[in-house]
Amino acid sequence: MTTDTIARSAAAPMPLVVQRHAEESALLCNQRFFLAASGHTRLHHLRRLDDRLAAHLDGLAVARDAGSRACDEALARAGRGEVFAAIVLALENHDLPRIERLLAIAELLPDVRDAVALAGGWASGESLRGIAKDMLDSPHAFRRAVAIAACDFHMVDPGDALHAAVADADVVLRGQALRAAGECGRRDLAAVCIAALQDEDAGCRFWAARSAVLLGERHKPVHPLHDATLLPGTLHGRLALSLLFKLATPAQAAPLLAEMLDKPAHVRDAVRCAGTVGDTRLVPWLIAQMEEPALARLAGEAFSTITGLDLAWLDLERKPPEGVESGPRDAPEDDDVAMDEDDGLPWPDPARISSWWAANGRGFVPGERYFLGQVPSWAHCVGVLKHGFQRQRLAAAEYLCLLRPGSKLFPTGAPAWRQQRWLDQWPDE
CATH class of the missing domain: 1.25.40 (Serine Threonine Protein Phosphatase 5, Tetratricopeptide repeat)
Incomplete structure (x- = not known):
């Protein structure tokens, strides 16, 4: 050789x-x-x-x-x-x-x-x-939609390309552009988003409503967001619920939660939204839900969303109940291969948490909104972006936009090294 x-x-x-x-x-x-x-x-x-x-x-x-x-x-x-x-x-x-x-x-x-x-x-x-610019200028709607989504991940404003895209006949491109309008903080497109609340496509109506809220509108998007919540388990439904309950006062949220509890398909959403409302008057109810295996971990997460407690770190968890399966089953006859959204969450110990709440609950003001133990503020939410869990970080990113409409929505799904670089450069105030 x-x-x-x-x-x-x-x-x-x-x-x-x-x-x-x-x-x-x-x-x-x-x-x-x-x-x-x-x-x-x-x-x-x-x-x-x-x-x-x-x-x-x-x-x-x-x-x-x-x-x-x-x-x-x-x-x-x-x-x-x-x-x-x-x-x-x-x-x-x-x-x-x-x-x-x-x-x-x-x-x-x-x-x-x-x-x-x-x-x-x-x-x-x-x-x-070069590639992104060519795709933004492409006559093909899907190429333009992909380029806009890529810009969003990089926290880069697509510029003038959004103006035509938000009114394009292609529903995929139009929806992506309406989404990006809010996530890029384009307040110049707020009126376009409000007009798109009447869009013939349900997805476009949802993204228009979400973007309108992120850009500062608080009233007109409420009905389209509520319509999106009628589809439990979908991305649109979950994002709409999260945003609606961030906007609602505890008094406004109470009848909405009661309505959800009357519908079995929405009970998990009600538990999740109780954490978003952040009213400590809901804590006893959440502790009661921790007795139900199907809701326990989600109720524990909602409790943590309000109080800021790490249940595993503070030894407020217990062993999983016997016979409870988590995640997709291995049985060949089972068509459900979806991951369990509760997988990885601690199993809360209701007795220990009740004791903790009895000793410490008086430090919270009933009727106030708490997010991880504090009233949402810019510095607190930036801290959550730096140190919180992913679902908490997504909530913190939304709060930052609600606190300062026109801010770019921090992309918590971007590559982690890029997120870390941005956060290292981001002042707390």
Whole structure:
């Protein structure tokens, strides 16, 4: 064997290793979607996963053509993780034909569009240079929507591109632009968002209402937001409930909670929203819900959202009840493979928490809104962004926009190292 042959053999990537990089990239991406929206993950936990994901993506990039082939083969499954990895690699390689082909595939698969947006948000600014501008100017609506979503992840204002996009005939682009108007703090588009409350598409009405609230409007978006809450378990419904109960006073929230409790499908939402209301008069009711296994962990999280207590750290948790299953089942006949949103949350001990509340509850003012033990303020919410769990951080980001309409919504789902860099530079006041 010649020296050149040995060198070429050593440089050639091993197919099994490259395939493993592609598989792990897809798997970690799917895990990331869950962790980024979980109640037990802090920013440093997300960073740990992101570093692992970045290492596998680097392995695909180093493999060059072999990495692209491995991603192409994985696309036979066309899941979120596979699409994410393929697009990130194409962006990093500045492979324009491959990017066009992948976006054409993604446009036909609504279930992977959040992965496409994450891929644009994951890629470095250097990788997106030129590509993002061309996509914002593209005649293809889906390309423009992807570019706007990527700008959102990078906390970059898409500029004039939003003006035409918020009124575009394409519902995907219009919805993405209406969403970005609020998340980018574009107060110049507040009137457009208010007008879009009458949009024929329910999704566009929701994003218009949410953005109008983030931009300072407090009355006209309420009915469209309430309409969005009628679909329990959906992204729109959950975001709408979170925003509505941040706007509502405890007195306004009481009949809404009572109405939700009359509908079995909305009981979990009622527990979650009790934490958002932040009124300590709801604490005894939340402690009572901790006796119900199906609601216990969620009620514990709501209690923590009000008081700021870390149940695991303060030893206010107990062992899981016997016979309670968590997460997707392994049974082949079970079609439900969704992750349990309560997975990772501590099991609260109602007796210990009752004792703690009896001893310390008098330090809270009934009828006041508490968020992690304090009345929401700019400095407190910035502190939560730096140190809180993911669902708490998302709430803190929304509070910052409510406190100062026109502020950009902090992207708690962006790559953790980029979030950390922003937060290190962000003053508390």
